[in-house]
Amino acid sequence: MQRTFYGWATPNSNRVTVMLEECGLPYAVHGVNIRRREQFAPEILALNPYGKVPILVEDAQDGTPPLVLFESGAILLHLAQTQGALLPEEPRARAEVMAWLMVALTSLGPYTGQAHHWTDLAPEKPAVARAHALALVDRVYGLLEGRLASVPYLGGDGYSIADVAAYPWVARASWAERRVEDTPNLARWFATVGARPAVQRGMAQPQGARLE
Numbered sequence: 020m021q022r023t024f025y026g027w028a029t030p031n032s033n034r035v036t037v038m039l040e041e042c043g044l045p046y047a048v049h050g051v052n053i054r055r056r057e058q059f060a061p062e063i064l065a066l067n068p069y070g071k072v073p074i075l076v077e078d079a080q081d082g083t084p085p086l087v088l089f090e091s092g093a094i095l096l097h098l099a100q101t102q103g104a105l106l107p108e109e110p111r112a113r114a115e116v117m118a119w120l121m122v123a124l125t126s127l128g129p130y131t132g133q134a135h136h137w138t139d140l141a142p143e144k145p146a147v148a149r150a151h152a153l154a155l156v157d158r159v160y161g162l163l164e165g166r167l168a169s170v171p172y173l174g175g176d177g178y179s180i181a182d183v184a185a186y187p188w189v190a191r192a193s194w195a196e197r198r199v200e201d202t203p204n205l206a207r208w209f210a211t212v213g214a215r216p217a218v219q220r221g222m223a224q225p226q227g228a229r230l231e
Contacts, residue, residue, distance in 0.1 A: 020077060020078070020080070021047070021077075021078045021080055022039070022044060022045070022046040022047070022075060022076065022077050022078075023046065023047045023048075023049055023075070023078075024036060024039065024046050024047070024048050024049065024073065024075055024224070025049045025051050025063065025066065025072050025073060025074040025076070026048075026050070026051060026072040026073035026074070026224075026225065027050060027052055027053050027072055027225065027228050027230070028225065028228035028229055029053065029072070029073075029187075029230065030128060030131075030188045030190070030191055031072070031073055031091040031128065031187070032072055032073040032091075032224075032225075033187035033190075033221060033222050033224070034073070034094075034095060034183055034184050034187055035073040035075060035091055035094050036048075036220075036221035036222070036224040037183050037186065037187065037217060037218050037221030037222065038094070038095050038098050038099075038104075038105070038180065038183050038221070039075075039098070039221065040216075040217035040218070040220045040221040041104060041105060041183065041218075041221070042098055042102045042104050043217075044102070046075075048224055048225045048226070049225075050225040050227075050228055051063060051072045051074075052228070053072065053230075054230065058070050058071060058072055066089070067087075067089040069089065071089065071090075072089075073089070073091055073094065074088065074089045075087075075088045075089075075094050075097075076088075091124075091184070092120070092124045092184065095120070095180045095183060095184060096180070099180050105178065105179045105180045105183065106179060106180055107174075107177065107179070112174075112175060115174055115175050116173075116174035116175070116179045116180065116181050119166070119173040119174050119179075119181035119185075120174075120179075120180055120181040120184055122162065122163075122173075122181075122185075123173070123181060123184035123185040123188065124184060126155075126159045126162075127163070127185055127188050127189070128184075128188050130152065130155040130156045130158075130159055130195070131156055131188050131191060131192075131194055131195050132194075133152045133155070134149075134152040134153055134155070134156050134194060134195035134196070135191070135194035135195065136152070137149040137152045137153075138152070138153070138195070138196060139194070152195075153195060153196060156195040156197060157197075160197060160202055160205065161202075163185070163189075163202070163204075163205050164202040164203075164204050164205050165204075167204035167205055167207070167208045168204045171208070171211070172208065172212075173185055173208070178212070178215075182212050186209070186212045186213070186218060187222065189205065189209055190209075190213075
């Protein structure tokens, strides 16, 4: 199996590279500089017509068409299921992990991205839009802090794809004018997850990529 990752130094891209590293899978890296709008190049649109990264291409090299995957959550679930990694088999435990995975996919990531837009990227920064975006981030950080007061990982007792999905976005807490150390349970989790060698390797991909 030959795997090729397409992405840049974004939290959603790093979800995928961390998961690939956690699964111990070899993969080639194809940098797609989103600041240069390379995600809209014809060869990228041919893989994902939405014009977004990350993208993962799996080529079995047996004559069958390659599997082309996009959307970070879909890629995480595919790898977890095919590799038997970071997703419990027991139904109750799996359901709990899935619930917190959805928090990372539908709240933590989008809210932090919106806050980054209204606090930094937007040419105009209306106070009401900025306040609304930061309030949404505050709410989800409070949720994560409360969850991690009673369990070591977001999904429960074991490290899972919920943690993989959340970590790269918490690593960009400053985008939402947050400090991880202000939420001690989240800070403990962040240090624990960040100490994993696979996380460190995945967060460093693509090598040399920067969001500036």
